[in-house]
Amino acid sequence: xxxxxxxxxxxxxxxxxxxxxxxxxxxxxxxxxxxxxxxxxxxxxxxxxxxxxxxxxxxxxxxxxxxxxxxxxxxxxxxxxxxxxxxxxxxxxxxxxxxxxxxxxxxxxxxxxxxxxxxxxxxxxxxxxxxxxxxxxxxxxxxxxxxxxxxxxxxxxxxxxxxxxxxxxxxxxxxxxxxxxxxxxxxxxxxxxxxxxxxxxxxxxxxxxxxxxxxxxxxxxxxxxxxxxxxxxxxxxxxxxxxxxxxxxxxxxxxxxxxxxxxxxxxxxxxxxxxxxxxxxxxxxxxxxxxxxxxxxxx
Numbered sequence: 001x002x003x004x005x006x007x008x009x010x011x012x013x014x015x016x017x018x019x020x021x022x023x024x025x026x027x028x029x030x031x032x033x034x035x036x037x038x039x040x041x042x043x044x045x046x047x048x049x050x051x052x053x054x055x056x057x058x059x060x061x062x063x064x065x066x067x068x069x070x071x072x073x074x075x076x077x078x079x080x081x082x083x084x085x086x087x088x089x090x091x092x093x094x095x096x097x098x099x100x101x102x103x104x105x106x107x108x109x110x111x112x113x114x115x116x117x118x119x120x121x122x123x124x125x126x127x128x129x130x131x132x133x134x135x136x137x138x139x140x141x142x143x144x145x146x147x148x149x150x151x152x153x154x155x156x157x158x159x160x161x162x163x164x165x166x167x168x169x170x171x172x173x174x175x176x177x178x179x180x181x182x183x184x185x186x187x188x189x190x191x192x193x194x195x196x197x198x199x200x201x202x203x204x205x206x207x208x209x210x211x212x213x214x215x216x217x218x219x220x221x222x223x224x225x226x227x228x229x230x231x232x233x234x235x236x237x238x239x240x241x242x243x244x245x246x247x248x249x250x251x252x253x254x255x256x257x258x259x260x261x262x263x264x265x266x267x268x269x270x271x272x273x274x275x276x277x278x279x280x281x282x283x284x285x286x287x288x289x290x291x292x293x294x295x296x297x298x299x
Contacts (some may be wrong), residue, residue: 008263021287029072034080037234039183039226042157045234046080048073052100055186057179059157062090066177067230068104068185077104082276091115091156093163094144095188097123097203101230105142115152116144117165119173123203148260166190169213170197172204176217183228190214191229194285196250196276198229198291207293211251214244231282250276256291 032049039045039055046054048069054077055066063085067076081089092109094102095226102124105114110188121144127137146152154161160180165173167186172190177186190213192198198204227235250273257267267273273286280286 009242009284020149024211027072029070032073032076032157034073034076036080036084038185039228039234040179042159042242043085043179043184044219045228048077051231052228054104055177055184055228056084057157057159057161058085058087060087061157062087064091064093064156065089066093067095067101068092068108071103071106074104074107077108091154093161093177095176095230096120096121096174098189098200100169102138102142105138105207109142111141112145114144115124115146115148115154115163116173117173118147119171119204120144121147123173141288152197152246166213167200168204168206168209170205170210171200172235174213178221180223182226183222183224184228185217185221187217187227187229189230190217190237191227191232191240191243191274192227192282192284193232193235193239194279195232196279196286196289197247198284201292207251207296211244215238215248217243246276246279250279251297252287253295254290255297258297259296259299264276264290267294 027194031056035047036276037045037047044056046056048054052069054069057064060280060291062074063081068272085271089108089112090115092105092112094105097120112238122142123226128135148163148252150161150165159182162178162180163175174188176188176190189198197210199207199210221237223237225237233251233277239250253272257272267290268287270288273289280289
């Protein structure tokens with residue numbers, strides 16, 4: 001793929017930028033369950049509501065969570081963590097800003113250190129508007145109090161957690177976390193496994209930056225690493241590489257259609273991404289992936 005990134009029109013507004021991914025009114029929060037899967041000794045994925053991944057790292061020093069799911073699923077999350085360890089929660093790491101990963105800070109953050117890229121603290125500490133909703137700033141206890149710009153290493157429970165900021169991917173504040181001894185890589189929403197990814201252009205995301213970040217990850221982490229994204233199944237490195245290649249193929253199809261003069265609406269009507277329809281089942285449909293890519297593709 002030989003594409004030169006372009007900036008979309010400043011006034012471009014995507015209809016699908018609002019999170020959580022499904023309107024809260026449509027959710028039965030009490031019915032949501034948590035599926036627990038061991039990724040490595042002491043490292044478990046807690047799959048909340050069949051949708052959002054949280055990582056629980058347990059040991060003698062306590063518990064660390066990577067992401068916190070929703071505010072409304074804190075009771076289920078606490079129960080799932082309690083089944084793994086009777087030690088106190090010491091840390092929560094937020095991989096990025098979105099409410100399906102930070103909402104649980106509200107119920108988990110008291111007396112806990114919350115770690116993130118500095119932009120996440122800024123975002124959560126600011127009142128913001130989504131459509132007609134006004135979302136208040138998070139209270140101090142639910143905002144990150146340990147932040148960094150590029151990288152941070154944390155020694156905890158006998159392991160080194162290497163945290164790294166990768167900009168202009170899903171958002172401007174994405175971080176990935178690698179458990180050096182456990183060989184587990186946590187990618188947040190830089191991985192929507194088996195699905196088209198959500199690229200939050202309104203908050204610093206960029207589809208080509210997303211692909212470049214994936215390429216860098218594949219080149220710089222062990223081939224046998226266990227990989228957990230924010231959504232979808234756990235991946236191997238080979239599966240991550242195959243997923244990225246599939247995304248590249250879809251970009252090339254949309255780019256060629258644009259060079260031929262098709263508008264985004266004409267591409268949707270022609271179902272140019274129909275061979276990858278299965279990747280549009282979760283949140284970003286074929287049409288939304290076209291809308292994501294179209295403004296960035298040169299003629």
